[in-house]
Amino acid sequence: MMRFTLNDGNTIPAIGFGVFMIPGDGPTYDAVLAALKAGYRHIDTAAAYFNEEDVGRAIRDSGIPREEIFVTSKLWLQDHGYEQAKVGIARSLRKLDIGYIDLYLIHQPYGDVPGAWKAMEEAKAEGKLKSIGVSNMSPAIWKKFVPGFETKPAVNQVEFNPLYQEKEIRALMVETNTLLEAWYPLGHGDASLLSNPTIQALVDKYGKNAGQIILRFEVQDGVITLPKSTNPERIRTNLDIFDFELTGDEMNKIRAMDTGKGSHDPDAPGVEQMLRGAFVIED
Ligand SMILES: NC(=O)c1ccc[n+]([C@@H]2O[C@H](COP(=O)([O-])OP(=O)(O)OC[C@H]3O[C@@H](n4cnc5c(N)ncnc54)[C@H](OP(=O)(O)O)[C@@H]3O)[C@@H](O)[C@H]2O)c1
Numbered sequence: 001m002m003r004f005t006l007n008d009g010n011t012i013p014a015i016g017f018g019v020f021m022i023p024g025d026g027p028t029y030d031a032v033l034a035a036l037k038a039g040y041r042h043i044d045t046a047a048a049y050f051n052e053e054d055v056g057r058a059i060r061d062s063g064i065p066r067e068e069i070f071v072t073s074k075l076w077l078q079d080h081g082y083e084q085a086k087v088g089i090a091r092s093l094r095k096l097d098i099g100y101i102d103l104y105l106i107h108q109p110y111g112d113v114p115g116a117w118k119a120m121e122e123a124k125a126e127g128k129l130k131s132i133g134v135s136n137m138s139p140a141i142w143k144k145f146v147p148g149f150e151t152k153p154a155v156n157q158v159e160f161n162p163l164y165q166e167k168e169i170r171a172l173m174v175e176t177n178t179l180l181e182a183w184y185p186l187g188h189g190d191a192s193l194l195s196n197p198t199i200q201a202l203v204d205k206y207g208k209n210a211g212q213i214i215l216r217f218e219v220q221d222g223v224i225t226l227p228k229s230t231n232p233e234r235i236r237t238n239l240d241i242f243d244f245e246l247t248g249d250e251m252n253k254i255r256a257m258d259t260g261k262g263s264h265d266p267d268a269p270g271v272e273q274m275l276r277g278a279f280v281i282e283d
Contacts, residue, residue, distance in 0.1 A: 001041055002242060004224060006154040007177040010131045012103065013070055014219045015239055016042035018183070018226040024051030031230070032058035036069070038236045044157075044181075044226050046074035046107055047092055047281050056096035066098060074107035074135060075120070076281050077272075081112040085119035091283060093128060104129040105157055109141045110272040114148055121151050133157065133178070138266045139168045152176035160223060161187045162199070162214060162254050164262035182218055184263065185225040186211050198253050206244050209237060216241040217254045 003011040017035040022028045028051035032043055036058070045055045052073060059069055073096060079088025092101060104123070106116055120132045133155035137145070146153065156173055160166050160182035170180055187193035194210040202213045211227065215238055218225040227238045246254070265271070 001039070001239070002219065004179055004222070006131050006179060007152060008131055008154055010102070010154070012131075012155075012179075012224060013040075013042035014224055015040070015215065015241075016044045016070070016072065016181075016224065016226045017235075018044040018228045019051055019055060020044075020046070020049055020183075020228065022049075022051060022230075024049070024054045026054070028054035029058045033062060034232065035235060036062045036064055038232075039239050040235075041068055042070040042072070044072045045096075046105075047076045047079070047088065047095075048074065048107060048279070050281075052092055052095035053097075056098050059096075059098050070102045071096065071098060072103040072105065073101050074105040075116060077108050077110060077276055078281060080106075080110070080116045082115035082119050085116035086123075088116075088281075089119060089123050089128065091281070100127060101129050103131045103133060103154065105133045105135045105155070107135050108272075108275050109134055109137050109145060109266065110275070113145050117145075117149055117151075124151065131155075133181075135181075135183075136264070136266045137169065139172055140267055142169060142172050146172075146176065153178050155179045155181045155224065157181035157183055157226075159184045159262040159264050160218070161185050161190075161193060162196070162217060162257040163187060163190070163193050163259050165255065165258040165260075166262075167258065167260075179222065179224055181224040181226060183226055185218055185223075185227050186214055188263070196257060198257055202246070202250060208241070208244065209234075211238055212241050213246075214254075216244065216246060217251065220246055220251060221255075 017040040131154040135157035
């Protein structure tokens, strides 16, 4: 598996297996074990996915050495602020029960983000979190918080796929050598993306499926990608993108598919309130 080097010197597998919306009472355990068996070594969860226990149990039961698996989790909004973030970090560590967390993110960048970040920096210094980053930071939110951070985020996990290439935030992230991680890397299964003629022409040329062409574009463009599938064949083939390379001209054709619009606008009025009221994470 190809790896990228983060701005703190740690490395991260280019493709991760996301477990968003997989229930935490068994299905996540099965899915993570299946993903590890298929060759994934990078699992993306969050406190707000309510399945950290299942992810941890699957990793412990997998028989694969802990240091070979890269695990991301995320702090939820209710735990922002310095003291409360320590509680949230401790809760994630306890639920996962895998010793340390490879990458921990501010999941939604509202409220006392600087306080939460300070607690994350301390947990990193203590070795509980190996790398720290952010998620869902728009250019405006990035400019509000990141200049005040002592440790620059290793990643910003945002919506990204050929139809929404986040060019403005990527330009800011170059300054701090922060990598982009793509959620909705396949447009959440968007048929207009998968059946786009530019993608389909490459499907024919390389004998790969549309998902593989899109994921190859993303990784080749320097993006860590988190495709989700519950289909065993696609779980396997989504990793099988390292035996071909898109030409510079093909990369530019896909770059030209950018519409500049996605499904989620972190700056939209009411988003913070909606997320805050969504649920409560319990111990
Ligand atoms: N940080 C955040 O706020 C945030 C928000 C949303 C998501 N995420 C992360 O991003 C991950 C991915 O999100 P997502 O699942 O919604 O989006 P996605 O990976 O873009 O799309 C998944 C959809 O694409 C289909 N699919 C998978 N592989 C395919 C292929 N090769 N060809 C055609 N279709 C394919 C899947 O169907 P099948 O299952 O039938 O294959 C599923 O319907 C999540 O698990 C989560 O970890 C993070």
